[in-house]
Amino acid sequence: AQKVTQAQTEISVVEKEDVTLDCVYETRDTTYYLFWYKQPPSGELVFLIRRNSFDEQNEISGRYSWNFQKSTSSFKFTITASQVVDSAVYFCALSEVNRDDKIIFGKGTRLHILP
Amino acid sequence: NAGVTQTPKFRILKIGQSMTLQCAQDMNHNYMYWYRQDPGMGLKLIYYSVGAGITDKGEVPNGYNVSRSTTEDFPLRLELAAPSQTSVYFCASSRDRTGSNEQFFGPGTRLTVL
Numbered sequence: 001a002q003k004v005t006q007a008q009t010e011i012s013v014v015e016k017e018d019v020t021l022d023c024v025y026e027t028r029d030t031t032y033y034l035f036w037y038k039q040p041p042s043g044e045l046v047f048l049i050r051r052n053s054f055d056e057q058n059e060i061s062g063r064y065s066w067n068f069q070k071s072t073s074s075f076k077f078t079i080t081a082s083q084v085v086d087s088a089v090y091f092c093a094l095s096e097v098n099r100d101d102k103i104i105f106g107k108g109t110r111l112h113i114l115p
Numbered sequence: 116n117a118g119v120t121q122t123p124k125f126r127i128l129k130i131g132q133s134m135t136l137q138c139a140q141d142m143n144h145n146y147m148y149w150y151r152q153d154p155g156m157g158l159k160l161i162y163y164s165v166g167a168g169i170t171d172k173g174e175v176p177n178g179y180n181v182s183r184s185t186t187e188d189f190p191l192r193l194e195l196a197a198p199s200q201t202s203v204y205f206c207a208s209s210r211d212r213t214g215s216n217e218q219f220f221g222p223g224t225r226l227t228v229l
Contacts, residue, residue: 009155045220047218093157
């Protein structure tokens, strides 16, 4: 079964601290894609990153970085030197190539960055 | 490009009423999707379409209908509104298969059924 688990429901950190959001997934396919989306208080969904299952290289984009570990079915998202504008709900998602293009979202992690 | 647009932004319905949520995209994307987001939950797929004239059910299709007569438009129809359909509805599109392309989301429609 296809499943995405974000065990952290809510996290609060003080501005400038680093924070890591966890995502664990289940899939029977060998070819799949993983995503992170951000949903700020305004409500829209913003695409952050897509990884395919054959690319385990870590990725860094400014203060954001992602760690994909296939062996543990984990796709972690780290924000370095957090800022108040990072406050949002973050969703991890999974899409299996052979699954009619359906994307399964986790329940999200609500991140509060305190000034 | 306007991207993905949705109307209305907010709506209150009475139980049993009907309405259509509009979704349009101007990116010439083949794939379009409707999701609902309940409080504290992730998104659940209602219906999707891989091209004009082709639609298919997602995870939670009951109580909804869709049509895709053009590439640009993908309306979602609620025939007999129920309180359980109170949610935020997002429309999304992608150029090709979900996995190989990101999905672009509309701003959402907040629907309350009383």
